[in-house]
Amino acid sequence: MSRVKQPQNESRTMLTALLTPIEQELADVDRRLQAELRHPDPWIDQLAQHSFRIGGKRLRPALLLLSAQAVGKICDAHLTLATVAEMIHTATLVHDDVLDEATIRRHEKTINARWNNQTSVLLGDYLFTHAFYLASTLETTYGCRRIGRATNILCEGELRQTASSGNFWLEREQYLQIIDAKTAELCACCCQLGVHYAGGDQTMVRQMAAFGRNLGIAFQIADDLLDLEGEEQTAGKSLGTDLAKRKMTLPLILLRDQLPEADQTRLQTLLQEPDSSHTALLLDWLERTGALQQARHVAVQYSRNAAQNLDQLPESPAQAVLLELTRFVVNRSS
Amino acid sequence: MSRVKQPQNESRTMLTALLTPIEQELADVDRRLQAELRHPDPWIDQLAQHSFRIGGKRLRPALLLLSAQAVGKICDAHLTLATVAEMIHTATLVHDDVLDEATIRRHEKTINARWNNQTSVLLGDYLFTHAFYLASTLETTYGCRRIGRATNILCEGELRQTASSGNFWLEREQYLQIIDAKTAELCACCCQLGVHYAGGDQTMVRQMAAFGRNLGIAFQIADDLLDLEGEEQTAGKSLGTDLAKRKMTLPLILLRDQLPEADQTRLQTLLQEPDSSHTALLLDWLERTGALQQARHVAVQYSRNAAQNLDQLPESPAQAVLLELTRFVVNRSS
Numbered sequence: 001m002s003r004v005k006q007p008q009n010e011s012r013t014m015l016t017a018l019l020t021p022i023e024q025e026l027a028d029v030d031r032r033l034q035a036e037l038r039h040p041d042p043w044i045d046q047l048a049q050h051s052f053r054i055g056g057k058r059l060r061p062a063l064l065l066l067s068a069q070a071v072g073k074i075c076d077a078h079l080t081l082a083t084v085a086e087m088i089h090t091a092t093l094v095h096d097d098v099l100d101e102a103t104i105r106r107h108e109k110t111i112n113a114r115w116n117n118q119t120s121v122l123l124g125d126y127l128f129t130h131a132f133y134l135a136s137t138l139e140t141t142y143g144c145r146r147i148g149r150a151t152n153i154l155c156e157g158e159l160r161q162t163a164s165s166g167n168f169w170l171e172r173e174q175y176l177q178i179i180d181a182k183t184a185e186l187c188a189c190c191c192q193l194g195v196h197y198a199g200g201d202q203t204m205v206r207q208m209a210a211f212g213r214n215l216g217i218a219f220q221i222a223d224d225l226l227d228l229e230g231e232e233q234t235a236g237k238s239l240g241t242d243l244a245k246r247k248m249t250l251p252l253i254l255l256r257d258q259l260p261e262a263d264q265t266r267l268q269t270l271l272q273e274p275d276s277s278h279t280a281l282l283l284d285w286l287e288r289t290g291a292l293q294q295a296r297h298v299a300v301q302y303s304r305n306a307a308q309n310l311d312q313l314p315e316s317p318a319q320a321v322l323l324e325l326t327r328f329v330v331n332r333s334s
Numbered sequence: 335m336s337r338v339k340q341p342q343n344e345s346r347t348m349l350t351a352l353l354t355p356i357e358q359e360l361a362d363v364d365r366r367l368q369a370e371l372r373h374p375d376p377w378i379d380q381l382a383q384h385s386f387r388i389g390g391k392r393l394r395p396a397l398l399l400l401s402a403q404a405v406g407k408i409c410d411a412h413l414t415l416a417t418v419a420e421m422i423h424t425a426t427l428v429h430d431d432v433l434d435e436a437t438i439r440r441h442e443k444t445i446n447a448r449w450n451n452q453t454s455v456l457l458g459d460y461l462f463t464h465a466f467y468l469a470s471t472l473e474t475t476y477g478c479r480r481i482g483r484a485t486n487i488l489c490e491g492e493l494r495q496t497a498s499s500g501n502f503w504l505e506r507e508q509y510l511q512i513i514d515a516k517t518a519e520l521c522a523c524c525c526q527l528g529v530h531y532a533g534g535d536q537t538m539v540r541q542m543a544a545f546g547r548n549l550g551i552a553f554q555i556a557d558d559l560l561d562l563e564g565e566e567q568t569a570g571k572s573l574g575t576d577l578a579k580r581k582m583t584l585p586l587i588l589l590r591d592q593l594p595e596a597d598q599t600r601l602q603t604l605l606q607e608p609d610s611s612h613t614a615l616l617l618d619w620l621e622r623t624g625a626l627q628q629a630r631h632v633a634v635q636y637s638r639n640a641a642q643n644l645d646q647l648p649e650s651p652a653q654a655v656l657l658e659l660t661r662f663v664v665n666r667s668s
Contacts, residue, residue, distance in 0.1 A: 039490075041490070041494060043493070043494065043497045044490060044493050044494070047493070092459075095455055095456070095459060098451075098452075098455060099452045099455065099456070117432075117451070118432075118433045118496050119493070119496055121429055121432060121433065121455055121458075122429070122433070122489060122492045122493045122496060123493065124455075124459070125426075125429060125458070125459075125462065125489045125492070126486065126489035126490065126493060128459065128462055128463070129462070129482060129485040129486040129488075129489050130482075130486050132466045132478070132482040132485070133479065133482030133483050133485075133486050134482075135478070135482075136470075136475045136478035136479040136482045137475075137479065138475065139475070140475065141470045141471075141472065141473070141474065141475050141478065144466065144469070144470035144475065144478045145467065145470040145471065148463060148464075148466040148467030148468075148469075148470045149467050151463040151466070151467075152460065152463040152464050152467050154463075155456060155459045155460035155463050156373075156375070156378060156460065158456045158459070159377070159378050159381070159453070159456045159457065159460060160375060160377065160378070162452050162453055162456060163377045
């Protein structure tokens with residue numbers, strides 16, 4: 001499982017460079033996030049600050065802020081909602097690490113590895129509820145409603161994914177529905193909130209939600225590819241967890257569907273006994289048959305659809321970054 | 335651990351009889367809860383319906399509706415918020431059962447026992463997020479804000495409790511702070527929402543929040559007593575989990591504080607090696623020293639304070655039931 005290389009964090013550096021036009025606003029969101037997660041109880045404070053460090057790459061706040069800037073101006077509600085979105089994403093990461101038994105994230109120990117599963121479950125709940133409280137400090141219920149709905153769909157996706165674990169015959173369509181719910185929905189929600197709170201019209205809200213959805217699906221397919229073929233040191237997180245949990249992701253589905261029956265049985269047997277010595281064998285098989293390449297192609301297709309969703313946006317630095325993001329999500333190494 | 339008796343559910347029957355004045359409204363909340371938890375995906379539907387069956391005894395919805403009726407009229411927002419409160423409580427029960435490794439609740443298998451911990455974590459998240467979404471369908475953010483804050487405090491309490499597990503020297507004051515956060519806060523919130531949405535004034539909102547808080551503390555102390563000395567068949571849930579998890583609850587704190595040093599060491603040793611054969615020994619010790627009786631007395635004291643908080647309410651069937659509830663919470667067997 002351990003595929004060691006020199007520590008790097010190319011993707012984060014790439015992303016930071018890309019996000020220069022909203023650098024200050026993202027720094028503000030980071031400050032808000034950290035301030036919200038301060039707690040007088042030293043134990044809760046320590047946990048919350050750790051979750052801040054292992055949190056996401058701020059993609060969701062970036063989507064929200066860029067969508068706002070692309071159609072109007074970033075206002076205080078955007079900064080609050082970007083903080084909410086990142087806090088919710090962090091909550092899901094904390095719970096995901098329990099489900100995946102992951103030990104490393106962002107080059108740090110996960111909460112479950114450093115403390116235990118119980119602490120992870122409760123910290124995730126703490127982050128979820130804090131995020132919802134924060135959303136409710138806005139003037140209207142719009143933000144709460146959209147965030148509540150998206151997060152609920154996200155959980156549905158995760159539940160469906162758990163149920164499909166070990167299901168060798170998971171259809172490509174089912175896989176796409178799962179990642180749409182568990183990843184793309186929150187991205188779509190962020191873009192929608194960005195446009196709505198910047199005063200964009202309904203057509204633009206819908207268009208940018210479609211952008212977020214396509215981008216999110218491309219991002220998740222790339223993430224699943226990374227879990228198969230990435231380097232742990234580069235990614236800074238535990239990889240190979242999908243194989244260990246017997247999750248059928250797109251490359252495996254594409255491989256299965258092109259194999260004759262006897263080979264399908266061989267593949268099924270290989271996947272039923274997850275073993276790190278099988279990984280190289282499997283990767284070779286995926287490479288030889290072109291299944292990795294095909295999965296990458298599907299991701300690129302979604303990222304191109306996302307790019308097309310931007311067609312009606314006026315040209316602006318924010319629009320240019322959103323366009324760049326469609327390429328970034330499928331070309332990252334972490 | 336298994337202290338078998340004929341299945342009974344005296345408390346639920348007692349509570350149902352008590353709640354006759356809001357019988358129809360509670361039935362409405364149950365219908366709403368069940369309808370909200372219906373899902374087109376058969377797997378999610380099955381899980382959500384199971385959580386409905388193992389859910390709470392509807393104490394929180396009852397507090398919300400009775401507080402409303404005691405100062406005015408029950409309206410649609412109350413029914414929505416009562417559904418939200420019960421859904422949040424169910425989410426915490428589902429996660430608690432993972433933390434406590436409990437196998438039985440309301441005479442049914444827990445989610446973690448029937449399926450697994452992963453499913454429990456995700457189902458709890460699903461219920462939390464669904465509840466927040468439902469709260470956001472109200473006209474203003476007041477409900478979301480109060481529910482968000484209370485749920486966040488609840489999680490803080492649970493986190494502090496996890497940290498204090500195995501801490502033999504937990505102070506009585508710390509214990510009370512923990513149960514205030516993890517149990518009493520949501521009860522206080524329900525009473526407050528009941529009064530607010532019935533048009534009660536700020537003084538009444540504060541008074542009824544204090545009632546809910548005192549009642550919640552009394553309820554939790556009684557619950558901790560039940561975990562030590564109750565009968566699993568009567569309670570319909572796994573008991574003895576506090577000892578197994580080395581949680582210092584009030585009877586143990588009171589016992590410890592009255593023992594000479596040598597006996598404190600003996601008690602500490604006994605608690606460090608949780609073993610069902612120690613339970614009888616421990617219960618005998620708690621009984622002989624009067625620690626059980628003293629803990630019961632503290633619970634009764636809080637329930638009397640709750641009763642006093644009702645002094646300014648006009649006499650009504652709802653007020654009479656709230657008064658009865660202060661006695662019920664300390665006299666129940668499940």
